Amino acid sequence: MFLQRSAVSVARRAAASSSPVLRRSIATTVVRRDAISEHKTPQQKIQTLADVKTIDDLVGPGAAPGTVPTDLEQATGIERLEILGKMEGVDIFDMRPLDASRRGTLDNPIVVRSAGDEQYAGCTGSPADSHIVHWLGMSRKRPIERCPECGSVYKMEYIGPAEDHHDHGHGDHHGHEDPKTFADYVKPQYW
Template sequence: MFALRRAAVAAAPIAVRSSVRPFSVLGARLSGAVSAESIEKNLGPGGAPGTVPTDLEQATGLERQELLAKLEGKELFDMEPLNMTHLGTVKNPIVVQSHDPIRFVGCTGYPAESHDAIWINLDKSHEHDRCPECGSVYKMDFVGSEDDHHH
């Protein structure tokens, strides 16, 4: 299949060949969504010629931020399970922090393990989200930055 596509591209006129390039190659560079300053901050120096780079030398983006935080003795992301001290209600929801505008939360009911895990899609644009099984209400506390583009 790929051989047929390559042959079709090679036989196409030059103007058609240039339109075959995926749009993803130029998106971030030309959109202005990524500034030169943020790129330099989130890029590692890379490995020296002839050596294999370490994780810190080659990490970029969120992975680099996480590694730098660990070097300082901190955790960038909260990896602890949610503290289910109550059944979430509209007036007293279970608050979930997120760096992303959308986050998946697995609800097992209250008390814990009272029903099978149901995955709920929390969205920062929603006032709250509810588990369809037990009715527990979840609310997102967006702690990320609107300027970060983590997609």
């Protein structure tokens, strides 16, 4: 019995050592590993949020030849700005949910911050999820909106740049006028 087991194990070792496929894969792996280490470039300094001064600073360096790029290496524009902010613990786009613990009033509305000329907010009622989502559109010209179902009031707070590069002093943008709603016909004393 002992002789049979040892003969089987010797046969397995001989078959494994004489296999040309096994020798080929080990040799190839060693060559690949050496090839990657030769092309490796020195590690670049990681960009921080404070390093971003112009839009040209929001272009990633790309990956080293023969490697797969990380999100930080390939990201450009506002995606790169968001990643740099997250690395430093700053939420660039302020993605926290709105305050749903109370109902907004005209005296104390729920504030929605926006860097653009308009912002949409979804109201689910107070307490949260008491009705389906109603999307409310607010703009710089009309910053206050009221939910038609629960009556909660939302106010857009503009936090973008002070000057408007697209206005060119024409007032309405290419003659576009916001559509009228029932809020346009409410008497001023009711506001």
